[in-house]
Amino acid sequence: MRILFLYLLGLLFxxxxxxxxxxxxxxxxxxxxxxxxxxxxxDGEWLAIDSVETTEGTFxxxxxxxxxxxxxxxxxGKRGSLPxxxxxxxxxxxxxxxxxxxxxxxxxxVQDEYNAYSEELNKYW
Numbered sequence: 001m002r003i004l005f006l007y008l009l010g011l012l013f014x015x016x017x018x019x020x021x022x023x024x025x026x027x028x029x030x031x032x033x034x035x036x037x038x039x040x041x042x043d044g045e046w047l048a049i050d051s052v053e054t055t056e057g058t059f060x061x062x063x064x065x066x067x068x069x070x071x072x073x074x075x076x077g078k079r080g081s082l083p084x085x086x087x088x089x090x091x092x093x094x095x096x097x098x099x100x101x102x103x104x105x106x107x108x109x110v111q112d113e114y115n116a117y118s119e120e121l122n123k124y125w
Contacts, residue, residue, distance in 0.1 A: 020088035024061040026073070031057040031097035034076040040069075057097075064088055068110040075100060085110040 026036070036059040038050040049071065052059045061073075068087035074080070080101045082093065087110050095103030105111050 021062055021064045022086050022088050022091060024073075024084075024086070024091045024093065025058070026060070026093035026103075027058050028075075028093070028095055028097040028100065028103065029057060031059075031075065032077070036061075036076070037074045039072045039074060039081065041072075068108075073100065084108075085114055 024038075031054055033056070034054050035051050036054050037048050038061050039046050039048050041047070050061055050063065052061055054075070065086055065088060068085050070083065071086050072081040072083055073093070074082075075097055078097055078100060080099070082100045082103050082105075084091070084093075084105055085108055087108055089107055089109075091105065091107040091111070093103050093105055105115075
């Protein structure tokens, strides 16, 4: 009985301590080896949160956020950036490096809601 209790207690501890994280996996045609940057704006200034190496058109960011928030992904040697809502889930980006701002983002429910909202607003512009 004591072993069963300790087992259940350990299982409870493990399940409560598991922290979800985000994984952003990008595959961009025309992306050369270099760096990708995860940025945010603080007091009107750009702040790099993370950077990763890009290899054969792909890169992966991982981490955790307390709540969904708005970030930007930029590429070394390329103009423009991709605005993205990040939440602790698996997110996929596909598109072209030269037009990263048009890349398709999937896997984030907050991003999906934002995209639907933007499409509705665009009807009036």
